[in-house]
Amino acid sequence: MNNVTVIVNPDDLAKKQIFLILASPGNIRERNIEIIKELSELGFLSVIITTNFPYSILNKLYAQSGVDISHVSFIDAVTRNSIGTAENIPGVVRYINNPANLTDMGIAVTELLKEHSGEKVCILYDSVSTMLIYLSSPNISKFIHFVTNKLRLLDISGIFLAVEKGLDPMLMSQLTTFVDKVVDTG
């Protein structure tokens, strides 16, 4: 792997750290793909919680970028919200009705992590910024606190994507306390 372009340090990932990755609005989808590519190359099973692009599109874009999609699993909060219905594909994608349904999202995360217990898993949450369309910052903060606690209990790495300069100082400081590292990729 070319370490020059590494977004998340593999050593930190090995230590099961949790990251907040900031990207400019125009680069956030590319960062998503780059991170998944890196995780895939490091042998991680990536669990993507997507609130921005639908599973079907991301899956296709990952494949086009050379990611082994058999090592990727999705929680998709977009598709049902857009087209109404979509059937879960076991081991591949779980749909939740909309990004504001944090209860269903929390259940989906818990169940998916249970399914992959013992495996080398990393969660990618794309993105905190899109969640702000549907939820207030206190609710997002509570949810991310819940997810990070779960990750630490299960000893799993996690990455939260957000648009740089898109979070107010209060939310930013809260998220900073929940994660181990903040990486601004521009």
Add this chain to the structure above:
Amino acid sequence: MENPIGNNSCIEAGILDNALVMIAVLEKNGSVVTWNHAAEMITGYSRNEVVGSATIWKQLYPDKDYRNDVTAKIGAILSTKNFFENLETTIRTRSGEARIILWNTKKITDGSLPRTITIGLDVTEQRKADLFRESVIDNANILIAVLEKGNVRIWNHAAESITGYSPDEVIGKRDVWKWLYPDAGYRRTVTSRITDIITKNRYFENLETIIVTKSGAKKIISWNTRRIGTDTTCQDIAIGLDITERKHAEEALISYMTEMAMRLKGPVEIIRDNLSDVAKLSREGKLDPDEVALVLDGQVRNASQVAKNMKEFQQAIAKKNTEIPESYRQFLEGE
């Protein structure tokens, strides 16, 4: 003029008559021997009407019950000592006006005759001024504390209402500052800041501190001080404005505005970039028409949610600000 005190001295008589306080020399039974010019001016009763009898006291205290009260008070004082100091009574003048007089007496002898010199200071105007000042201080909606050598002398109603400590608990002591700043470290910081400011300016303006009230609540107070009087008899006036609600409102407004900025500006940028992305991917042939439609549907949903958020924001503004004209309120509330 008659000999007022007993010694026939023109100088003493001149002083007596030109004094600005009531001076009356009385016999043991209260009969008036001397009634000076100031007594005439204050009471409206002339020397000729008064001297030689004790009837003036009935005229000055026409209300029997009040007169009996005053007599009882004087009797009680004179049973333990042969004079009284600063006894305050209200007399009724000839014109019917009430005047507040502060009385002091001294026993003397005129040859073998016992006499009492009675001096009455008309404090009516001073009492009115005191009452006005007390009323202003007590009805002010800001905390006012007057300190003398660090001890509290005045603690107004607002001070009690804001801090929870009554004047009885506070006046005459300096303990209240320890109660208001129970954390020793914070108290030291506040004291140090006050000392620094006073050393430079002798007063401070808009110094914000956080006090802990008797009930344990925290309040933000903006303090202003002034020092009055000379160095030996100076008093410090501390005026404290409770700005807790204003501060909280400011914080809430900032919090609200930033929340809305996050939930309006950021999302619009996300939608813009997603649309730009999908256009690019479509041109590159990476997405088929159904997939483009799926992304566009998602962005429609996002845009609808942003519009909903915006409406909530408008409604909250309209609800919070009661002074918005009705037509604008209806527009903001989307009616």
